[in-house]
Amino acid sequence: MIPTPDLSHLTKYDYEHVYEPAGMSYYLALQYTFLLLDALEEEADEIKKDPPLICLEIGSGSGCVSAFLGAILRQLPVVQIATDINPRASLCTLKTGTRNKISIDPITCPLAQPLLNRLRHSVDILLFNPPYVPTGSEEAFDAQTRGDISGAWAGGASGMETTCCFLKDVETLLSDRGKCYLVALNQNDINGICTMMLDEFNLQSKIIMQRRAGREHLFIIRFSRTSNM
């Protein structure tokens, strides 16, 4: 068992500005995070067999997921980069890394924009628990430009606008042995995502975990270049 990262240094203020989705209980939001942690734990042996050199988390929020990945990789040297559009989230991620003795380099930016050139086909582990609540496109756009707490949940049409932008970059980022783990909901049309990734980018998809949380049905999809890993 890998312990859940220590987040006791985060204040109520941090939570309010980083990860307390409006119209959704904090408890439910945590279920998405935990499902991703559980999926990573299940994949731990696989991941450690061929130790990653560069890991990238998009939308790291509190930093909990990156810190957990760091704990899985404990003793293995690795570069862990984490981006978020919310500067307060980047700061929380940095603090969570320090608290848990995991070195994480946060960057405040949209998706992997400033990294796309130089990390081309270089990322061994790519993670994203995206904003998923369906909202108007305008609301999602505003949330994205403001870079505040609303960006944690405002997902635009079908809750998929940010995820769609992300999916276009996955192939560019993944190394030959790279694996990408994405949190998705059944409303996101999981089959559609898998078909699109195969047709447009020749990437294989595999559902590696799923769970019901309240009315939601959550999935972790793994993308990779070959299915036999």
Next chain:
Amino acid sequence: MVRLITHNLLACHVKGCTTNNFPLTFQDVQIELQEAEFNPEFVRNLLSRLDWAALVDAAKQVGDTSLPPEEPEMMDDDLLKKLHHVLLEIHVIEGAMTCPNCKHVYPISNGIPNMLLAEHEIG
């Protein structure tokens, strides 16, 4: 923390800024040294991901001139140690990074680069 390994992976992403947009130039930096465990194999593996000239330049900008201008064919332990220090132990805490092409300034504070763009700069 903006370590030089991170800096070596960042390019300007302003809309239309696609050539000569790397490496970003450090400005008014405040640095902090933090010891990290030396792992020669790891540093060797990172080499394949690096732009050597950009690294040497960035190191100079933060006051470290220990690396040779050309990437040596043979890496001995001594050089790997220097590389380890430059890549992983120098942390830029405050300052800024400027794009050599469009001159966009990306501020760094509390060890975190802010690379958000205004609406009209997004590609």
